Amino acid sequence: VEDIDESYHVSGEDENTDDSSSDEECAGTDAVARLLATFNTNSCKAVGSDEDEEDDDDDDEEEEEDGAEEEEEVTDVTDEGSDANGDTEHAESEIENDIVAGEKNMESYAGQDTDTSNDDDDDDAESLGEMQNVNDSTAALDEEEGEDSSQSQGDPFSLHFERNLSETAAEQIKDTKSWISNFNEWPTLGRIKVEVPNVEVKIPKLLLLAEENQSSSMPNIAVIPQPPEKKNFNLDKFYIRKALQKNILSANISGSCECPTSLTDLQKELLSVLSSYCDMYYPQATHENWEEVRTVYALHAINHILKTRKKIVNHSAKITKAKSEKRYEDSDNYRDQGYSRPRGKAVTIQNQNRFREDFGPGDEEGKDSVSKLNRPEDFQETFKGDISEDFKIGLKLTKSSLKLYADFYNSDIIIASPLGLRYVMGNSSNTGADSDFLTSIEILIMDQADVFMMQNWEHVLVLMETVNKPPRDIHKLDVDLTRVRLWSLDGHSPLYRQTVLFSSTHIDHNRALISKCTNLTGRLQVLNPVDNGSVQEVVVQAELVLHRIAGMRDPDSRFRFFTQEIFPQLRSSMRSHTMVYIPDYCDYVRLVRYLKEDGGTSIATINEYMVGQNSKVAKARSLFFDGKRQFLLYTERFHFYRRYRIKGIRHIIFYDLPSYPHFFSEICNLMVEANQNPRTRQKHLGTSTVTVLFQRTDLTKLIGILGSKRASEVINSTKIVHLCVIGK
Numbered sequence: 001v002e003d004i005d006e007s008y009h010v011s012g013e014d015e016n017t018d019d020s021s022s023d024e025e026c027a028g029t030d031a032v033a034r035l036l037a038t039f040n041t042n043s044c045k046a047v048g049s050d051e052d053e054e055d056d057d058d059d060d061e062e063e064e065e066d067g068a069e070e071e072e073e074v075t076d077v078t079d080e081g082s083d084a085n086g087d088t089e090h091a092e093s094e095i096e097n098d099i100v101a102g103e104k105n106m107e108s109y110a111g112q113d114t115d116t117s118n119d120d121d122d123d124d125a126e127s128l129g130e131m132q133n134v135n136d137s138t139a140a141l142d143e144e145e146g147e148d149s150s151q152s153q154g155d156p157f158s159l160h161f162e163r164n165l166s167e168t169a170a171e172q173i174k175d176t177k178s179w180i181s182n183f184n185e186w187p188t189l190g191r192i193k194v195e196v197p198n199v200e201v202k203i204p205k206l207l208l209l210a211e212e213n214q215s216s217s218m219p220n221i222a223v224i225p226q227p228p229e230k231k232n233f234n235l236d237k238f239y240i241r242k243a244l245q246k247n248i249l250s251a252n253i254s255g256s257c258e259c260p261t262s263l264t265d266l267q268k269e270l271l272s273v274l275s276s277y278c279d280m281y282y283p284q285a286t287h288e289n290w291e292e293v294r295t296v297y298a299l300h301a302i303n304h305i306l307k308t309r310k311k312i313v314n315h316s317a318k319i320t321k322a323k324s325e326k327r328y329e330d331s332d333n334y335r336d337q338g339y340s341r342p343r344g345k346a347v348t349i350q351n352q353n354r355f356r357e358d359f360g361p362g363d364e365e366g367k368d369s370v371s372k373l374n375r376p377e378d379f380q381e382t383f384k385g386d387i388s389e390d391f392k393i394g395l396k397l398t399k400s401s402l403k404l405y406a407d408f409y410n411s412d413i414i415i416a417s418p419l420g421l422r423y424v425m426g427n428s429s430n431t432g433a434d435s436d437f438l439t440s441i442e443i444l445i446m447d448q449a450d451v452f453m454m455q456n457w458e459h460v461l462v463l464m465e466t467v468n469k470p471p472r473d474i475h476k477l478d479v480d481l482t483r484v485r486l487w488s489l490d491g492h493s494p495l496y497r498q499t500v501l502f503s504s505t506h507i508d509h510n511r512a513l514i515s516k517c518t519n520l521t522g523r524l525q526v527l528n529p530v531d532n533g534s535v536q537e538v539v540v541q542a543e544l545v546l547h548r549i550a551g552m553r554d555p556d557s558r559f560r561f562f563t564q565e566i567f568p569q570l571r572s573s574m575r576s577h578t579m580v581y582i583p584d585y586c587d588y589v590r591l592v593r594y595l596k597e598d599g600g601t602s603i604a605t606i607n608e609y610m611v612g613q614n615s616k617v618a619k620a621r622s623l624f625f626d627g628k629r630q631f632l633l634y635t636e637r638f639h640f641y642r643r644y645r646i647k648g649i650r651h652i653i654f655y656d657l658p659s660y661p662h663f664f665s666e667i668c669n670l671m672v673e674a675n676q677n678p679r680t681r682q683k684h685l686g687t688s689t690v691t692v693l694f695q696r697t698d699l700t701k702l703i704g705i706l707g708s709k710r711a712s713e714v715i716n717s718t719k720i721v722h723l724c725v726i727g728k
Helices: 023-036 049-081 088-099 119-130 138-151 156-161 167-174 242-251 265-275 290-324 352-359 377-383 418-425 449-454 457-466 508-515 555-572 585-598 614-625 636-642 661-671 696-706 708-716
Strands: 180-186 190-196 279-282 392-397 402-404 413-416 443-446 498-502 523-526 542-548 578-582 603-606 631-635 651-654 688-694 721-726
Touching (some): 290 498, 392 418, 498 508, 508 523, 578 661, 585 603, 631 636, 651 661
Parallel strands (some): 279 498, 443 498, 578 651, 603 631
Antiparallel strands (some): 180 190
16 A cells, blocks of 8 residues: 555665653663663662762762773773783673673662752763873773774764765755655564665765774765574674673563573564664554563663763873873864763662652552553553653763763753653743753654654654754853764754654654654665454444545545534434544534534533543433433543443444554444443344544555555545445
8 A cells, every 4th residue: 555666776885785651761761771780779778868968979989980990991901902812802891891781789879869960060070080090091092992993894883973974965865855765575574665865975075083994985874774684693793782782681571582682583673773773663562562672772772872982981081191292183083972972871770769759659550450440451551650741851871870860961861751851841932942952862762652642742843843953052061062073063963863763553643753854874664564454353243334535634624524414414313322533632622613503412522631520521421321412522532541431332433533543443342232221222223333534645544444455445446435344
């Protein structure tokens, strides 16, 4: 059903041939902690609020010691690498083993709010520590840089972020209409659509931060990810840091594969795509594989931060040495960060008391109240735990701690909901909006992106308009502009940002969003055909009537068709116990106003703004069940947040197709005989009916309900009405 391009040509080289629950934040933070192996419960201590001042002093001392130890470790590592039989792999990973794997027993200082107010002091102490004892380490750093360069020539991190685009190439990448697309087949991901920019590079731009033997290499544009080798799978091929590789066995607790890496086939292919730094849209991230997906993208994000941090530390030491010797160094050789610098590495967790208080399990959660409501499994997984839609937390990685609630300007990772970020950013048109912390985002991951549609999609649009914009107040960022990458200064950050969307179902808004991203590497979308659709899950026998309406995403045409064609038929047949399912709240308000003005129709209404008004919902359900109200107008968002079992339904009208395919079968199955009123059962012995209104632009939703083959036949048919029997 998808539009398929026959031809496929790439200019460039193929290098590697709205969640309503803040449970997402907890899960994401847990994945980070497991991969870093940072939390040792035997050595962690919770510090009371009366010890906050002492805790601050300990933090400052710890930062100074960490900085000095970090430079000593750099010297030690490179000295070992200079031996005739030196172990290069050991030399590269020794620092990270100390920093990440947690070989030392570190105490956790769990101050409530001290880290945010002392981030600047911690940064100063860390910088002072990093600059100590560098007089004897220049040769060691040069040697280590040489080893890293020789081993990372094929690393997508270096190929992607350490190169500068020309203005001509940048303009060609921004022209998404000229991009080339093709479809490939992967063993686990299935059918994928690959889109890459069509860029003609005649004279490649010199690399930034590159060695002489790399200076004439082709820019990493239009890279096509390839499926990984399943039998000979090796994380070294993806340039994963050694310390992280050691922690995967314990971090990937949900992995079903008993291979040495403990990664499932799905995780291997996802890692192959993410490691190439191309954009990705994966609409099959359901509650059944959430943990698999989160572990992979957490691994990718942390690996990216560790590589960036190592580069910054080494360059800072070399710059300090050059200054002490009054020796000139070309600043362009050390451009290794954005407007907001990535920071630190982690071994212990701080502010855990506040984190557990804000997002930990409460008293009611221990009773497992959600599971007692007999809701579907996807509902229970989405809404278990804290379900606040306003959450935001900054994670700062230093040598000895993973600091929670760090100031956003000093954070390495920000985990937040669209609403939480909107509260921080304010109105994007307001000159006083605080959004400069988003200027240097290099990886943007949107988990459970389908849920954003159930919240407020405008928050997502504001976020996408704000991210990677030039800073409003550069003085507030406190950054050395001589260290900022040239492509960031040129305003090309959106071309380097990797955007990843995970969704449980196909959403047109998500596809439109990812199609607007202009990553120079390209993008990949998983577009598997649907064999049967959710209509096969309907157990109630009913007549299904499909009405194709003229227009393209035209709410006026839909409203006219309902009021002039569908509603008069319902009134003439005196058909009661009819539910009208309405996905969009604006359409709901319009219909309610029309039916109330009509005067001859009795209606009951249930919408998302009645979520906390149980008495009103109960009254509407009772009036409809007893037949005292002929119609029930029911919104999709209320169904998403509550999944009530509405009784007394005999007929259903889908004013628009549901956003989630399984909502169609859930609503239809409410017409089972057990949910009918025994007092009115004899009056309604006729066949139940399901009426669906759709337009040609609803193809994605129609595929989820009917399946790819049937949906294509319905859309391309010359008939505007289709009738069949379901639930046989």
